[in-house]
Amino acid sequence: MTKPSAKPSSTNKNYWHTSLKILFSILFIWFFVSFGCGILFKDSLDAFSIGGAPLGFWMAQQGSILCFVGLLLAYSFWMNRLDEQHGYEEEE
Amino acid sequence: MDQTVWNFIFIGITFGIYIGIAIWSRAGSTKEYYTAGGSVSPFANGMATAADWMSAATFISMAGGIAAAGYGASKFLMGWTGGFVLLTTLMVPYLRKFGKATVPDFVGDRYYSNAARLVAVICAIFICMTYIMGQMRGVGIVFSRLFSIEIWMGVLIGGGIVFFYAGLGGMKGITYTQVAQYCVMVFAYTIPVIFISLIITGDAMPQLGLIGDYIKDGPDKAQPLIEKINQISTDLGFREYTASSSNTLDMFCITAALMIGTAGLPHVIVRFFTVKNVRAVRKSAFWTLSFIAVIYLTAPALGIFARTNFVEEINQKKYQQAPDWFKNWENQGMIAWVDKNNDGVMQYRAGKVFAGKPLKPVYAEDSTSDVGPRKVTNNIDMSSQNEVYYDKDIIVLANPEMAGLPPWVIALVMAGCVAAALSTAAGLLLVLSTSVSHDLMKKIINPKISDKQEMKYARMASFGAIAIAAYFGINPPASFVAKTVAFAFGLAASSFFPTLIMGIFSKRVNKEGAIAGMICGIGFTLSYIIYFQFLTDSKDYWFGISPEGIGFLGMVINFAVAFAVSSVTAPPPKEIQDMVEEIRIPKGAGKASQH
16 A cells, blocks of 8 residues: 655645646646637638648647647656656656 | 468468567566556557557548548547547556556545445446457458458457457557557558658658648649648538538537547556556656557548549549449449449539448349449439448558559558557457456455466456457447447546546545446436437437537536535545545655555
8 A cells, every 4th residue: 555755745735736737737738729729719720821721620630639749748848857856756 | 462462471470470479478467467567668658558549440440531521520630639638647647656457446445435446347347348349340340351251250360369469468468569569550551641642742741741732633733732622522512621510519529528538448547557657657658649649640631632532533434444443342342333323424422322221332143343333232312413432441441552552552551450450459358357357356356366366367357358349249239339439438538537537636525426426427428328329310419419529518517426425425534635645746656556
């Protein structure tokens, strides 16, 4: 079973609050690029184009997926840095 | 060399590799069997998860679905990739830290209740069972096409192979086989698309071709490909390819349900229990989505290319001038032409070719394609001018032939289909067998059984599961398999996702709340799906939300009920609250998995 962490609880609390901030930033962008650009504002974005494709359509079929991959890279980077700041880092 | 010889060579080599890996990585303990000992590298796990995730349906049908639906298919593209953002940020790092072998383990411990564990086990079994049936059917169909055998023989061969390496090697065997299967899939999928992109747009990268110019009519007539496809579509009576969905709310709900469902699928979650620690989980999730994106970013390009090519090569052509692949696939019942206006020319338009059922062409006994089009015995729908029927799966299957590629590429695509079906089936089989051996036998029925006995139960359960899946693969309940996607995702979205999220992010939600929430969420989602899919033909949906999207509402109900019930009952015990605190801190996951 799990044991309570040896760290003082203020460190844990601080860590948790910052990680929630990172999480909400990631999820905000996630929502904006997919549901926002790909569905809700698709029609207005279609007025612009990327190459030969309307932007809203392109966001739904290509752009949002590229953003998702970028988001996971950013998440991993930010969370690892947060771990190091709080002394929770581990070797892979 | 003959096509059949190439098929045998490719399938033979890939099967040899899979079996070799299975023997090399035989599991010795339950820990290796369930989570590969928690020692898989993030990169390898990423590849394996991508292969696990992409099923036969994704591989064979997705591009065809996009070609047919245009923008409307974006819900699948976003839904099945965006779910990984939810999965990575909200679930797997914390569940990995918790460090147990299965998802019901977490539910049972966090909500300190075997009743909650049992509900979770039933959901896991149901989700995986519905999913695996479709995979077995897929394997059977591919084999029957490849070697001209009956579908039931194909299902049995596929089932035997999967049982051999999943039952023997457990998670360890599955993981390394899936790495090999991903490699086969990615080459099989992208190579033909690169060639077809070069022919149509002159760009070697399909994603650039998608936003590039159509150059097949000569450089002076170049125009943006998307403009071309929109024009073709409206000329033939279809909606514009890029036209918005007619019901934005439904599009929103389906996308949300697919994303949330993805994040709640047990066979995807357990994949992240195989890496060493939380840091490795984050990295592995990034690799997973990258590998998935390679195929998901290619599929929309393939959809447009294939549809343009299809119309240009078929429409307004005489049957005698039709390309060879038309006749090949006509013999397979995948494409058919009915000369409604008797002008000897094939007209491809919007609308149905056949009226009522069967949906697929049924040929008259004495008709062959040697002299002319095969005659069908279906009722003809004379209300539309469309004369060409095609099965959307040929977009991927016939793609190499449409691009004029050599026979070995066709064999590679077939090997890719088989790899996609086998890798997903193996992952599902593992969750099914651990649900029975670990969650049901060890944790609920008899906690005293030894590690060895538990392994024996796991192997027996995987045999049982594959036998049932094979049975339903051979005798699919009428049109059931196609509708099960709504089931699996709706269930995962309305049961596991909210329950796991609340378990991690709230210390207040207790066992009463979680159980009530799960039951209401699942109850609502299941009744809605069963009512509209099986009991009535009416499409009089609530606010126009189709059964595929109802899991989103089910999730909202689960959250609401769980919070309401928890707020009027006692908070969880102190040690559970401490446990929740503990899983929020990433350090020490490696140690925690020694159970």
